[in-house]
Amino acid sequence: MKNMSLENIAAACGGRYYGDENKKKQIVTSITTDSRKAENGCLFVAIKGERVDGHDFVSQVYREGALCVLSERELTGDELGGSYILVESSLQAVKDIAEFYRQQLDVKVVGITGSVGKTSTKEMIASVLSEKYNVLKTIGNFNNELGLPLTIFRLREEHEIAVLEMGISDFGEMHRLSKIARPDICVITNIGQCHLEFLKSRDGILKAKSEIFDFIAGDGSIVLNGDDDKLAGISSVKGIRPVFFGIESGREIYADNIESRGLSGIQCTIHVCEEKSEESFTVLIPIPGRHMVLNAMAGTAVGRLLGLGLEEIRNGIGKLESLKGRFHIIEHAGRTIVDDCYNASPAAMKASLDVLSEAQGRRVAILGDMFELGEDSALLHAGVGEHASDNRIDLLICVGDMCRHMAEAAFNSGGCREVLQVPTLEALLQTLPKLTEEGDTILVKASHGMHFEKVIEKLQEL
Incomplete structure (x- = not known):
């Protein structure tokens, strides 16, 4: 993991290093909060959860070859099997370390949020971009303030693009996620009716989701669903003009000739309008549902921003695979x-x-x-x-x-x-x-x- 020495990790999270001074320059091979995934050379982060306290497994991870442990309490006696970093909050430390690591890598980040369709859109975008790039994507539900850092820790120097799903339920969470991810491209699928218990209204949801822009790259891009009334009202963010996609013509990316093929998928023609020119392609999206047309257009928009040709985009859409639990x-x-x-x-x-x-x-x-x-x-x-x-x-x-x-x-x-x-x-x-x-x-x-x-x-x- 590039520049992830124990010395740099301790500095990034404000922790205090205890152990062999000669090891401070060593680079960790991986970072995990799951003791079952501890391996030789890893950093194990002990987090106290509702049911399980990671500190109870410190001795075990040392035996598995962990280079270091990050802990909220002093380690003594039999549990002290090697170097460790003492912090006030393991969860905050994970976020701080992920923010540091993200900035060590020359990788483009696509951040995806929205009320509905984050995962299917993430899968679509990753499928499209994989036609040209080495892509890492969020797996499962690793999209919150612990899951996002753990996803970032999976990045390696060979990765060119990270497609990161970002999920929230309250104000301030997206701000913190954006600070970690530092997205180059922000995608918002829609503003629906999820998490109304905390965000109260669709305007509240829009405000919370829009925190994804807080740490967008200065030369970044924004991709929005123009069919969503709340998103359609966004004309500019930090001087960045959004790229809109939608069913209706007039968007930069739009679709027509939409034809359901039942459970075999849905076919459509996607149009790409760029600088007074328009190109199009017809594609069978292998997962059914009209909403998948929106996902395909989002994938098209991101693909074009990152230099893919229409044939590459069409091939990526056609290779999309469904996930367990997701249609x-x-x-x-x-x-x-x-x-x-x-x-x-x-x-x-x-x-x-x-x-x-x-x-x-x-x-x-x-x-x-x-x-x-x-x-x-x-x-x-x-x-x-x-x-x-x-x-x-x-x-x-x-x-x-x-x-x-x-x-x-x-x-x-x-x-x-x-x-x-x-x-x-x-x-x-x-x-x-x-x-x-x-x-x-x-x-x-x-x-x-x-x-x-x-x-x-x-x-x-x-």
């Missing part, structure tokens, strides 16, 4: 299971229902509670129920306390052939084998805390 399609026991259970918001729920409505056979939606929606939670859940009714879903199964509003709205609207309300996940798992049949296409979606991955596991046992 991942599983064929099992004569059923098509749509694993979209990683997380949920009203807009994402509705988009997934739109795709389900185009499926062949009986269309089944198993939907669970959406969290952090604030005082309008009941109304927003009801809106999803009405949308399911509008899409004529054959069987709508609503699971959880707030989902009773979804079930009631769907039932009263009358568009679904059958609506079931199930109070708990446990109750659903007991009755699930009786609710599905061969030929079904089954959408499974809820907020992450509902643990709907258990529904996917149960369906795969049929």
Whole structure:
């Protein structure tokens, strides 16, 4: 890891080094907060979590060959097996060290945020850029104030681009993430209705998400969804004029000839307008949903900013692969299971229902509670129920306390052939084998805390 000597690490986080002075110039091979991933030459950061205290594993990581430990407490006795750096806060130290490391590398950073679609947009952009560059991207949900630094620690000198997902739930968080990431290109997917419990309104969400611009590079670029009314009003940030993408013409990047291919994907023509010229290409996006067209346009915008040709961009879009829990399609026991259970918001729920409505056979939606929606939670859940009714879903199964509003709205609207309300996940798992049949296409979606991955596991046992 470039310039990541123990001496520099201690200075970056304001820590005090204890141990062999001859080792201070040594470079760590990796940085981890997971004792199971400790390896020879690594720096292990001991963090006290809600359930596990990393300090309890200090002796173990020394035995695994850790070069040094970063600790919030003095290490003594049997646990002291080598050098360590003492800090007031391990979490703050991780952020400070990541900020230092980011600035040691000659790498372009694409920072992505938004209420909905951050992960799918991140995957799209990374797929496009991989046609030309050595790309590192955020894995899983490593997008917060601990996950982002851990992602940055995976960067090596051979990487040319980092595509970083940046997620928040309150004011100030994005400011701190931006300080670490120092993005060269900022992408915002939309301003929706997530985290209303903390951010109160869409204007509050816009303000919080816009903190991504706080540490943008002086020669940086901004890519925004021009179809979003809140984002469309941004004309300039620090003298940077945004690049807008959207379905309607008039944007720098726009799409038309949009044609659903069912669960096989969605085809469209993407137009690129640059300095009085316009070029276009037609592409089949291999993951279904109209929202994927927006993701493809975001990928196109970033690709053009970083020098890719249209053929490279088209190839990158076409190679996109789905992720577990993110509209991942599983064929099992004569059923098509749509694993979209990683997380949920009203807009994402509705988009997934739109795709389900185009499926062949009986269309089944198993939907669970959406969290952090604030005082309008009941109304927003009801809106999803009405949308399911509008899409004529054959069987709508609503699971959880707030989902009773979804079930009631769907039932009263009358568009679904059958609506079931199930109070708990446990109750659903007991009755699930009786609710599905061969030929079904089954959408499974809820907020992450509902643990709907258990529904996917149960369906795969049929």
